[in-house]
Each structure stands twice: as structure tokens, then as C-alpha cells.
Amino acid sequence: MGTPADEFHLFDTTLRDGAQREGISYSVTDKLAVARLLDELGVGFIEGGWPGAMPKDTEFFARARTELSLRHAQLVAFGSTRKAGVAVADDKQVRALLDAQTGTVCLVAKSDVRHVERALRTTREENLAMIADSVRFFVEQGRRVFLDCEHFFDGYRYDPGYGLSVVRTALDAGADVVVLCDTNGGGLPSSVYRTVSELRGKLGGEPRLGMHAQNDTACAVANTIAAVEAGAMHVQGTANGYGERPGNADIFAVIGNLTTKLGRQVLPDGCLETMVRVSHAIAEIANIAPDTHQAYVGASAFAHKAGLHASAIKVDPDLYNHVDPAIVGNDMRILVTEMAGRASVELKSRELGLDLTGHPEVLSSVTEQVKRREAEGWSYEAADASFELLVRGELDDAPVTAFTLESYRVIVEHREDGAVVSEATVKVRVRGERVIATGEGNGPVNALDAALRAALVRHYPHLSTVDLLDYKVRILEGSHGTGAVTRVLVDSGDERRSWTTVGVHENVVEASWRALVDALTYGVRAAAPQAAAAAR
Ligand SMILES: CC(=O)SCCNC(=O)CCNC(=O)[C@H](O)C(C)(C)COP(=O)(O)OP(=O)(O)OC[C@H]1O[C@@H](n2cnc3c(N)ncnc32)[C@H](O)[C@@H]1OP(=O)(O)O
Numbered sequence: 001m002g003t004p005a006d007e008f009h010l011f012d013t014t015l016r017d018g019a020q021r022e023g024i025s026y027s028v029t030d031k032l033a034v035a036r037l038l039d040e041l042g043v044g045f046i047e048g049g050w051p052g053a054m055p056k057d058t059e060f061f062a063r064a065r066t067e068l069s070l071r072h073a074q075l076v077a078f079g080s081t082r083k084a085g086v087a088v089a090d091d092k093q094v095r096a097l098l099d100a101q102t103g104t105v106c107l108v109a110k111s112d113v114r115h116v117e118r119a120l121r122t123t124r125e126e127n128l129a130m131i132a133d134s135v136r137f138f139v140e141q142g143r144r145v146f147l148d149c150e151h152f153f154d155g156y157r158y159d160p161g162y163g164l165s166v167v168r169t170a171l172d173a174g175a176d177v178v179v180l181c182d183t184n185g186g187g188l189p190s191s192v193y194r195t196v197s198e199l200r201g202k203l204g205g206e207p208r209l210g211m212h213a214q215n216d217t218a219c220a221v222a223n224t225i226a227a228v229e230a231g232a233m234h235v236q237g238t239a240n241g242y243g244e245r246p247g248n249a250d251i252f253a254v255i256g257n258l259t260t261k262l263g264r265q266v267l268p269d270g271c272l273e274t275m276v277r278v279s280h281a282i283a284e285i286a287n288i289a290p291d292t293h294q295a296y297v298g299a300s301a302f303a304h305k306a307g308l309h310a311s312a313i314k315v316d317p318d319l320y321n322h323v324d325p326a327i328v329g330n331d332m333r334i335l336v337t338e339m340a341g342r343a344s345v346e347l348k349s350r351e352l353g354l355d356l357t358g359h360p361e362v363l364s365s366v367t368e369q370v371k372r373r374e375a376e377g378w379s380y381e382a383a384d385a386s387f388e389l390l391v392r393g394e395l396d397d398a399p400v401t402a403f404t405l406e407s408y409r410v411i412v413e414h415r416e417d418g419a420v421v422s423e424a425t426v427k428v429r430v431r432g433e434r435v436i437a438t439g440e441g442n443g444p445v446n447a448l449d450a451a452l453r454a455a456l457v458r459h460y461p462h463l464s465t466v467d468l469l470d471y472k473v474r475i476l477e478g479s480h481g482t483g484a485v486t487r488v489l490v491d492s493g494d495e496r497r498s499w500t501t502v503g504v505h506e507n508v509v510e511a512s513w514r515a516l517v518d519a520l521t522y523g524v525r526a527a528a529p530q531a532a533a534a535a536r
């Protein structure tokens with residue numbers, strides 16, 4: 001099946017309204033890249049910007065003509081109706097919109113009489129004439145026209161008759177779809193449903209209505225769904241809900257809900273599972289860290305922490321997932337924390353490739369250790385590699401230590417010239433050999449890492465490809481009469497993968513050392529478990 005754009009419109013405005021979010025500033029190249037991703041997602045329409053208002057947007061449409069080859073989507077240019085008292089053909093913005101050469105344009109019009117009189121400073125009649133003239137002009141130029149009715153819901157509440165006349169005027173002039181905008185984002189699903197239903201009743205027949213929801217009540221997605229349930233056939237949203245103030249309706253949640261809850265196929269076959277990838281890629285281009293808790297596409301959207309959840313998931317994952325995560329390109333994850341039960345440990349271990357069936361004593365012991373250690377400040381939630389080493393240690397299926405420590409020492413020197421350097425010495429036993437090595441670094445952890453690596457690398461050459469990628473320190477308040485402790489998380493990686501380990505101690509260097517030892521031990525194991533086995 002091709003794109004369902006003709007029966008139901010999925011209209012993305014990431015590049016126009018989404019770019020109105022504080023902190024976002026796309027280059028033209030960024031905009032082209034986002035457009036390609038949205039096309040891969042399979043939306044029917046991509047609103048690319050406002051040509052004539054911003055040079056970048058004008059350039060975007062010019063470059064799009066040669067540089068974009070869209071498979072699913074049609075590009076839409078946005079602009080406003082003609083200015084009050086200006087002939088449509090003479091309006092500079094209107095001309096710029098036409099020059100963008102898109103098959104479809106989206107015009108924004110005032111539909112709240114208070115805005116007409118106070119913001120536009122014109123009459124009700126002139127505003128209707130601006131709408132009719134502008135829509136007709138673009139239709140005569142062979143364009144499909146969508147008309148965004150700014151402040152429709154607030155305006156309709158204040159003066160329903162005027163709101164209705166705006167919609168009628170646009171439809172009569174040839175607009176393909178009239179989009180009802182909750183511009184101030186103050187609506188709730190019940191009132192949106194009521195208003196759209198009432199308007200449809202007044203218009204009669206099957207009016208082609210759309211919904212554009214801002215998220216000021218955190219109801220943008222719900223309001224969009226309510227409009228569809230009341231008969232809207234066109235929905236506007238943005239990737240990850242980016243937009244002015246708290247944002248717009250998150251198009252991924254809108255798609256997820258329409259598809260999996262209302263049974264509407266709004267994307268072409270095979271596109272739904274691109275959601276997570278497209279969401280994260282757009283976040284990367286926007287330079288905004290992905291929201292891990294975002295519905296459907298967040299890394300935590302299907303992450304289960306509670307032991308009771310895990311015990312039911314062990315029987316059937318559907319018991320605690322509202323949909324199968326795989327259909328939107330996501331994964332289920334089990335988190336092992338103080339809230340874990342034996343089922344959590346079993347499922348997490350399975351995720352890591354360790355089958356604990358037939359090892360009830362290991363399940364109990366790991367569960368008990370995790371709870372005890374978390375009470376002391378450890379956290380395995382983000383440290384899968386340390387958790388795996390803990391389980392392996394209990395299973396005793398392979399050595400968890402690639403070496404044994406005799407001692408380490410680290411000094412920090414502040415020199416006369418202001419330079420601060422650290423130097424570490426480690427003494428370890430590797431495969432029966434006593435090795436002493438030193439390392440330097442810009443800090444004690446760096447120096448320890450260099451020294452330990454130098455000591456081990458001859459026996460485990462793979463460690464030369466392992467890098468320390470990130471290092472996070474958190475001071476945890478002491479409780480029940482104990483002093484503060486330090487928790488260190490170390491991210492490491494080789495050319496194939498990355499992993500996280502944890503260390504906890506009252507002393508920050510010792511906490512770091514523990515995380516570092518797990519990091520390199522895991523690195524040795526990941527490269528060649530048999531090499532580690534030989535070290536026993
Ligand atoms: C709800 C929304 O998000 S709609 C999209 C809003 N997006 C943007 O505003 C981003 C891009 N905007 C811009 O670059 C600029 O505001 C421009 C180029 C559009 C206009 O800039 P300026 O000409 O300097 O005007 P300014 O921004 O001060 O005021 C807007 C003008 O548009 C008029 N206007 C506002 N809405 C409409 C409308 N629907 N139809 C016709 N004219 C309108 C206003 O009355 C005002 O006219 P005036 O200059 O005669 O007073």
C-alpha cells in the first residue's frame with residue numbers, strides 16, 4: 001500500500017512550528033536532513049518553514065527542489081493570508097510563498113475576532129475577505145491550500161458565529177482542509193471533542209477539518225486524538241513535541257496512539273518501526289538530549305523497574321506493556337535495582353545472555369546483594385556491566401577478575417608553573433606474574449587507568465582498544481549515622497560496543513578504582529572470555 005495521505009493527513013511541522021522552540025536553530029542543511037528523516041518516517045506532509053519571512057527558509061525551499069527527493073511526503077510552505085488593505089497579488093509575503101513552488105501551501109488566518117480587531121487592527125469583514133482572497137489566489141495558481149485557523153478554540157468560545165464564518169469562508173474559497181488551532185494550548189480533550197463535533201454538525205456533510213494542538217496544558221496529544229475521534233481527518237504535530245513554549249503535539253505519540261489504539265494506519269507499511277530511530281536522529285540534529293521517558297520512543301518507555309512487574313513479564317511481556325515495543329522500533333528493558341525481585345534478576349540476566357534457569361540460589365543471592373549494595377549507595381540500573389560481573393561471580397562460570405591487586409598508589413602534584421599532574425603506580429598479579437606499572441594523567445583516575453592498562457595490556461592486548469569514555473561522580477548523603485559516600489559511574493568502549501560500570505566508597509579514588517577494575521575486567525571478558533578463563 002502507498003501513503004495513506006489522501007484518506008488521512010499526517011502533517012508534520014517540526015521544521016516550522018517545531019523550530020519555534022527556544023534553543024533550536026537549524027541550518028538549511030539541518031532542515032534538509034530533518035526533512036529526509038520525516039520522509040523515512042512516512043508522514044504525508046512536511047511543513048518546511050515560512051519562505052519570505054526568514055532567508056534560511058527561502059533557501060530551504062530553493063535547495064529542496066534539487067536536493068530533496070521525497071518518497072512519501074509532500075513539502076508544504078507556510079505563510080499568512082494577505083495583509084489588511086493590500087491586494088493579494090501585491091502582498092510581498094504571498095509572493096514569496098508562491099515562489100517557494102510547493103504543491104501545497106498552509107496559510108495562517110485569524111479566527112478569533114478579538115485578534116482580528118486588536119492584533120490585526122482591522123474589521124471582521126476585511127479578515128474574511130483576506131482569507132477568501134488568499135485561498136482563492138493560491139487555488140487559482142494550482143496550489144492545494146490548508147488553512148490554519150489561529151486561536152480557533154478560544155475564538156469559538158468567545159464568538160462561535162465568527163469562528164464558524166471563518167471556517168465556511170475558507171472552505172467556500174477552496175481550502176482543502178481547515179485546521180482548527182489551539183494556539184494558546186489551553187484546551188482539554190473534552191472541550192476539543194465537543195467543539196469539533198458541534199462545528200461538524202453546523203457545517204453539515206463531511207467537512208475536511210484538521211487539528212493543531214499546542215501543549216500548554218500537557219494535553220496536546222490527547223487533544224489531537226479527541227479531535228480525530230470527533231471527525232478530524234488531518235493532524236499536525238512535531239517530532240518529539242518540539243515547539244513554542246511547552247511545545248506541540250508529539251507526532252510520535254500521535255502516530256502511536258492512532259495506530260495502536262484507534263486502529264488507523266496513518267503511515268505506509270513498514271514505517272512504524274522507524275519511530276525510535278527517527279526521533280533520536282532528529283533530537284541529535286536539534287542538539288537536544290532525547291527525553292528518555294518520552295512515550296513510545298524514549299529509552300525508558302518500556303523499561304521495568306518494579307519486581308512485581310518483572311515477575312508478571314516473565315510469564316508474558318504483554319501483561320505489563322501497552323504495546324509490543326518492537327512495533328515502534330523500541331526494546332523492553334528490565335532494570336535491576338533495590339526494587340528488583342528474583343524475576344527481575346532472571347530477566348535482566350537473560351537480556352545479558354546469562355541463563356539462570358536451574359540456579360535458584362544464584363537468583364536469591366544476586367537479588368539479596370543488589371538490595372544490600374543499593375542501600376550502601378551502589379546503583380546497577382545504569383551499570384549493566386558491573387551487574388553482569390556480579391552474576392558471573394555468583395555463577396562462577398568464568399573468572400570475574402583478570403588480575404589480582406597487590407596495591408595501588410596515586411599522587412597528585414601541583415607544580416610551580418600551575419600545572420597539575422597525577423601519577424599512579426599499580427602492583428598486580430596477572431597469570432601468575434607480578435607486574436608493576438606506572439601511568440600519568442591529568443587526574444588521578446586517568447593516571448590509575450593508564451597504569452592498570454599498562455600492567456595488563458601485554459596479557460590482554462585487546463585493552464589497547466578500550467577507551468574510558470565518560471566518568472560521572474555523585475556524592476551521596478550518608479544515612480543512619482554513616483558518612484557520605486561517593487558513587488562513580490565509568491563508561492568505557494571498544495570499537496564494537498560500550499559499557500558502564502559502577503564503584504562506591506567513602507574515598508573518591510577508591511570508588512573510581514572499583515568502577516575502573518570492573519570496566520577493564522569487562523573489557524577483557526568481552527574480547528575473549530576464553531582468555532579470561534585462562535587467567536584463573
Ligand atoms: C501561531 C503561529 O505560530 S503562526 C507562525 C508565527 N511564526 C513567526 O512569526 C515566525 C516568522 N515571523 C517573522 O519572521 C516575522 O514576524 C514576519 C516576517 C512574518 C513579519 O515581520 P514584520 O513585517 O516585521 O511584522 P511583525 O512581526 O512585527 O508583525 C506581524 C504583522 O503581520 C500581521 N499579521 C499577523 N497575522 C496575520 C495574518 N494571519 N494575516 C495577515 N497578516 C497578519 C500583523 O498584523 C502585523 O502587521 P503590521 O506589520 O502591519 O502591524
Ligand SMILES: CC(=O)C(=O)O
Binds near residue numbers: 151182184212214
Ligand atoms: C498555526 C499555529 O502554529 C498555531 O496556531 O499555533
